[in-house]
Amino acid sequence: MTSELAxxxxxxxxxxxxxxxxxxxxCAVIEIGGxxxxxxxxxxxxxxxxxSWQDPADVAWKLVATNxxxxxxxxxxxxxxxxxxxxxxxxxxxxxxxxxALAHYRAPLLGGDxxxxxxxxxxxxxxxxxxxxxxxxxxTGARPGDALWITGPVGAAMIGLEALRSERGDSLAYRRPxxxxxEGQALAPLVTAMMDVSDGLLLDASRMARASGVALSIDSxxxxxxxxxxxxxxALRWGDDYQLLFTLPGEVAPPVxxxxxxxxxxxxxxxxxxxxxxxxxxxxxxx
Amino acid sequence: MTSELAxxxxxxxxxxxxxxxxxxxxCAVIEIGGxxxxxxxxxxxxxxxxxSWQDPADVAWKLVATNxxxxxxxxxxxxxxxxxxxxxxxxxxxxxxxxxALAHYRAPLLGGDxxxxxxxxxxxxxxxxxxxxxxxxxxTGARPGDALWITGPVGAAMIGLEALRSERGDSLAYRRPxxxxxEGQALAPLVTAMMDVSDGLLLDASRMARASGVALSIDSxxxxxxxxxxxxxxALRWGDDYQLLFTLPGEVAPPVxxxxxxxxxxxxxxxxxxxxxxxxxxxxxxx
Numbered sequence: 001m002t003s004e005l006a007x008x009x010x011x012x013x014x015x016x017x018x019x020x021x022x023x024x025x026x027c028a029v030i031e032i033g034g035x036x037x038x039x040x041x042x043x044x045x046x047x048x049x050x051x052s053w054q055d056p057a058d059v060a061w062k063l064v065a066t067n068x069x070x071x072x073x074x075x076x077x078x079x080x081x082x083x084x085x086x087x088x089x090x091x092x093x094x095x096x097x098x099x100x101a102l103a104h105y106r107a108p109l110l111g112g113d114x115x116x117x118x119x120x121x122x123x124x125x126x127x128x129x130x131x132x133x134x135x136x137x138x139x140t141g142a143r144p145g146d147a148l149w150i151t152g153p154v155g156a157a158m159i160g161l162e163a164l165r166s167e168r169g170d171s172l173a174y175r176r177p178x179x180x181x182x183e184g185q186a187l188a189p190l191v192t193a194m195m196d197v198s199d200g201l202l203l204d205a206s207r208m209a210r211a212s213g214v215a216l217s218i219d220s221x222x223x224x225x226x227x228x229x230x231x232x233x234x235a236l237r238w239g240d241d242y243q244l245l246f247t248l249p250g251e252v253a254p255p256v257x258x259x260x261x262x263x264x265x266x267x268x269x270x271x272x273x274x275x276x277x278x279x280x281x282x283x284x285x286x287x
Numbered sequence: 288m289t290s291e292l293a294x295x296x297x298x299x300x301x302x303x304x305x306x307x308x309x310x311x312x313x314c315a316v317i318e319i320g321g322x323x324x325x326x327x328x329x330x331x332x333x334x335x336x337x338x339s340w341q342d343p344a345d346v347a348w349k350l351v352a353t354n355x356x357x358x359x360x361x362x363x364x365x366x367x368x369x370x371x372x373x374x375x376x377x378x379x380x381x382x383x384x385x386x387x388a389l390a391h392y393r394a395p396l397l398g399g400d401x402x403x404x405x406x407x408x409x410x411x412x413x414x415x416x417x418x419x420x421x422x423x424x425x426x427t428g429a430r431p432g433d434a435l436w437i438t439g440p441v442g443a444a445m446i447g448l449e450a451l452r453s454e455r456g457d458s459l460a461y462r463r464p465x466x467x468x469x470e471g472q473a474l475a476p477l478v479t480a481m482m483d484v485s486d487g488l489l490l491d492a493s494r495m496a497r498a499s500g501v502a503l504s505i506d507s508x509x510x511x512x513x514x515x516x517x518x519x520x521x522a523l524r525w526g527d528d529y530q531l532l533f534t535l536p537g538e539v540a541p542p543v544x545x546x547x548x549x550x551x552x553x554x555x556x557x558x559x560x561x562x563x564x565x566x567x568x569x570x571x572x573x574x
Binding site for chain 1: 291302328
């Protein structure tokens with residue numbers, strides 16, 4: 001166990017309040033005044049989550065979109081955001097991207113903090129949402145017999161990042177990921193479990209499997225791809241696509257465009273790919 | 288105007304939602320389900336807000352206390368916090384300080400994010416509180432004729448930091464600042480304006496004066512000191528003491544220990560010290 005995992009485990013043991021779900025991995029849900037408020041905080045660091053030559057407007061967009069995607073997985077609508085910003089040069093481009101993203105997601109800027117500081121830039125965003133349906137969807141509810149669905153293709157961000165690095169092709173999917181707020185709200189009353197796929201389909205599916213105490217059996221060929229077929233194995237492990245992964249009772253049809261990619265089995269906490277544990281692992285666990 | 292101020296001004300122009308108060312300077316207040324939720328986010332960077340040789344347990348305490356102090360100024364009780372943590376060595380001591388501070392303030396850890404990354408460490412904390420009285424106190428309500436009060440002495444953190452640096456004397460006030468949650472809740476129904484003094488009495492008083500559109504006239508000799516008398520001028524400009532600064536109608540006595548240090552005059556947005564603009568400025572504006 002690495003130091004990072006030990007640290008996160010310690011935080012998880014500390015986060016025992018009913019509103020806390022799973023530290024570093026899921027939103028908090030606060031019941032207040034008869035409403036359910038959904039809270040999430042994501043950080044991004046230069047050199048880890050973005051590189052210094054990226055357009056700060058794209059960095060701002062991604063910071064907003066990743067947090068909005070957390071809200072989407074809860075079927076929540078944005079109430080607003082708090083920004084934590086470490087000042088740098090080219091701040092104007094960051095502001096432009098931030099304003100564009102917040103307008104796109106109708107998430108008002110409510111407050112935050114700016115700080116000085118040298119070294120790689122670190123950014124934080126807290127998103128506050130209001131659940132549109134209760135109980136609030138969680139990753140814990142998948143039941144044997146459910147079908148497993150995904151809202152769209154994986155691999156788009158992988159191809160987009162390559163396009164950005166090579167300066168050839170369309171990098172939009174990597175630079176401007178789309179959080180599926182409307183889809184999450186439409187799905188919330190129907191799903192037994194839901195989460196967004198931020199770290200890769202197989203890794204995130206394993207988290208849902210563990211949280212629900214079930215096996216998720218994925219039919220590899222059924223997963224829609226936004227990458228060449230020969231890169232299917234990579235695309236199943238690549239993150240940053242922000243599709244919604246969800247389970248529905250066997251005969252329920254989703255009210256949004258989605259692909260049925262597998263089913264839920266009564267085994268404990270594993271992902272099966274075409275009937276077996278995935279060869280080559282689940283993907284990359286990053287910070 | 289520095290780039291930092293221009294950036295913060297741009298964020299303020301962007302933060303027009305009724306829940307947004309004053310970006311980088313005040314909590315957001317969300318009305319939801321008949322309750323008022325108070326939200327604040329503070330960041331701390333190594334080399335700016337703390338130094339690498341400090342005990343991470345003290346850094347964690349301060350990160351929590353600064354955010355709790357923001358809630359205190361709103362008369363709010365803590366609902367919980369979200370932590371943004373950049374992983375480092377000696378993380379165990381940070382955890383110990385975090386747990387101690389959260390237990391002290393009865394603020395459960397609800398979630399957050401951990402990230403990798405080299406360079407100076409950056410930390411963020413989002414605190415969520417529930418207002419115990421409405422309207423929620425703000426820094427905008429001071430009226431001519433009100434008296435100006437402070438809950439306790441200034442200069443304690445200044446002396447504490449010197450003790451820590453010299454390894455002589457008591458550094459507790461700097462290392463473990465106290466957020467005055469109970470005092471804030473007791474004062475909330477009575478005050479016309481309230482804020483916490485985090486950046487120095489004169490500077491923060493000038494913010495209240497500007498926000499309220501009044502002059503705050505401070506009687507220098509009436510300000511309680513936790514430093515030698517010959518350092519009074521410094522102590523009036525030193526931050527990190529987290530006392531509450533508030534205004535009350537002339538004849539209202541505060542329900543908590545407090546010192547009457549001045550009065551509110553019908554001039555616009557200035558601080559007067561013994562009847563004149565403070566010689567030597569208001570203090571240091573930091574990030």
